[in-house]
Amino acid sequence: MSPVIGTILMVSITVILVAVLFVMVVGLGGNNYTPSVLVLDKSSVPNGYEVQFTNPTGDIKWGDVYVQLSEGANITSWTNLTTEDLVSPSSPIQWSYGGYKILGGLHVFLNISDLTANGKINQGDSVTFTTFSSPTFSTSLTYTLTIVYRPTGGMIMSEGIF
Numbered sequence: 001m002s003p004v005i006g007t008i009l010m011v012s013i014t015v016i017l018v019a020v021l022f023v024m025v026v027g028l029g030g031n032n033y034t035p036s037v038l039v040l041d042k043s044s045v046p047n048g049y050e051v052q053f054t055n056p057t058g059d060i061k062w063g064d065v066y067v068q069l070s071e072g073a074n075i076t077s078w079t080n081l082t083t084e085d086l087v088s089p090s091s092p093i094q095w096s097y098g099g100y101k102i103l104g105g106l107h108v109f110l111n112i113s114d115l116t117a118n119g120k121i122n123q124g125d126s127v128t129f130t131t132f133s134s135p136t137f138s139t140s141l142t143y144t145l146t147i148v149y150r151p152t153g154g155m156i157m158s159e160g161i162f
Helices: 002-026
Strands: 039-045 048-053 065-071 074-078 093-096 101-103 106-114 126-131 144-149 154-160
Touching: 065 101, 065 106, 074 101
Parallel strands: none
Antiparallel strands: 039 048, 048 126, 065 074, 065 144, 093 106, 101 106, 106 126, 144 154
């Protein structure tokens, strides 16, 4: 009886190991890792604010994120970022994402500064939010910057920036 049970256990363990290896190789387990990044510095610029980042905890391409700016119930998003205009042999690359988005009564522009011109978020890279000269951001309101990692839908960072 003992050799039969031993054979059954060995076959069962082999089948389980093959199934685990198959899932790992094929990638059915998925990648749920969402890297993070912190705010290094926040500063005022004419008609807006600039937010600089620390090094992220993983490799983050600008094209793999979308940017949200919110104030209370008002939210605006830049969702289809591409890095084609960011990658260049010279640095820093200043990239303006299209036209403005509306946040409450403001017309807000997003600009990205990619210091190393590699199309990825690195130490010192920044986003700048600006408006027309009037109206501009209110100092009595809290604006929150949120960056979402598109491959997992997880939040890379969310912080009140000004």
